[in-house]
Amino acid sequence: MPGATWARRVLLVEDQRIMRVLVAESLRHRGFELDVAADAVQALQVLDTADPDVLVTDVELGSRPDGLELALIARAASPGIGIVVLSNYAAVAERMPSGAEFVDKAELHDPDELAAAIERAVRGPRARGRAGRAPQRTAPESAASQDPVVASLTPHQRRVLALIAAGLSNAEIADRTDSTLRAVERTVSRLFTRLEIANVPAVNPRVIAANRFNRHFGPAAT
Known part of the structure; x- marks a missing residue:
């Protein structure tokens, strides 16, 4: 089925090479899609071109900005992104930012702990839009379970899909979600890839x- 093999996309930022390699290998082994950076400068370059679901970052990165x-x-830049902070302290x-998850580096011997923190960060509350500016259409979890592609969307991605279904432009979606236009364009591009409708002629x-949204959520979502 289209989208069934979709993976969470993680941006891992860690300045210690050995730790960076070990954590990245562990996450890839668990099916995550990885972008890796050694410091904040590299991470910001990734954020400018990619649309990670979650940022996993050490606090001390050897330079500023820190984690x-x-x-x-x-x-x-992207209010929907999940945050996981790694530290010994x-x-x-x-x-930490609101909604961020903390993982003690001493617990990284248990890869399931980090994977669980990533999932909590991704699925936690992401309704950070302006008061009174919630979208007209939402995507109930019960309906999402009917489609593995939609079920795998983060709350932020599902909200963007709902706003597309409501007929909003990327600029209007950025306004509703307090995101930058560039961040919305990346999210929309990734959604189209996920739905296997990107770069399809005609x-x-x-x-x-x-x-696709209307078929699964219908009039009850209006």
Whole structure:
């Protein structure tokens, strides 16, 4: 079935090479799609061209911005991104962005702990739009379970799909979700790839995406 093998996309930022390689290998082994960076500068270059579902970052990166500053920059550019912070010091949890997950580096011997934190960060509350500006259409979890592709979407991606179905332009979606236009364009592009409607001749992908949403969520979602 189309989209059945879709994987979460993770941006891993870690300045220690050995730790970076080990964590990346562990996540790939568990089916995650990885972008890897050694510092915030490299990470920001990735964020400018990719659409990761979650940022997994160490706090101390050997230079500025540090991991917590990077998380704030990433969240400002793409409000839907999940955040997982890695550190040996639990006290940093008090300074993390809202909704971020903390993983003690001492627990990285258990890869399932990090994988679970990533999933919590991705599926946690992502309704960070302006008050009173919620989309007209939503995507109930019960309906999403009927389609493995839609079920695998993050809440932010599902919201973007709902807004496409409502007929909004990318600029209007950016306004509704407090995202940058560039971030929305990346998310929409990735959604079209996920739905296998990107770069298909003689097809309007926004129409196909809207029909896909309507078929699964219908009038009850209006």
